[in-house]
Amino acid sequence: MKIPGPDHPITISPGEGRWRVKFAGHVIADSGDALVLKEAAYKPAIYFPREDVSMEYLSRTDRSTHCPYKGDAAYYTVLMDGQFAENGVWTYEEPFPAMEQIRGRLAFYPDKFEIYAVDDDTVDPTHVHTERSAIDEAVLHTDSGAGASQKEHWPANTNDAPGTQRV
Secondary structure, eight states, rough: OOOOOOTTEEEEOOSSEEEEEEETEEEEEEEOOOOOEETSSOOOOEEOGGGGGGGGGGGEEEEEEEEEEEEOOOOEEEETTTEEEEEEEEBSSOOOGGGGGBBTTTEEEETTTTTEEOOGGGGOTOOOOOOOHHHHHHHHHHHHHSSSSSSOOOOOOSSSSSTTTOO
């Protein structure tokens, strides 16, 4: 076990805002509690809490590696929509004491996944990337369950009385 220091610095800090991981066109991780691990000259790695990852798409593999600074890593393969990222996700389930913050969290290889920060003001909690504002607007004009819409009804788009048919 090696301790990070000036010759091999490692820092762990909270991710600014919200972070997501996308694979095969689907968001499979979304968290406001991600950690950014910066190690020496390597690119930063974003570690996600397990509860913020769609674990149903991950399968544990037999692969393991050892880092003298962090400990033993275990790996997962992701399978979704017929696409897979073999050993594309890693985790340190029992990291060395200096790396305790990443215990059980998951990190994704950036060459296999799209990993990006998201502005909280534009977060769609359903992860559906459609015309969100149009959908939200339509919902407000429908019955709220109390027998009335949440907003005034839109003006009629027809002049026909209800129940009449055009011939």
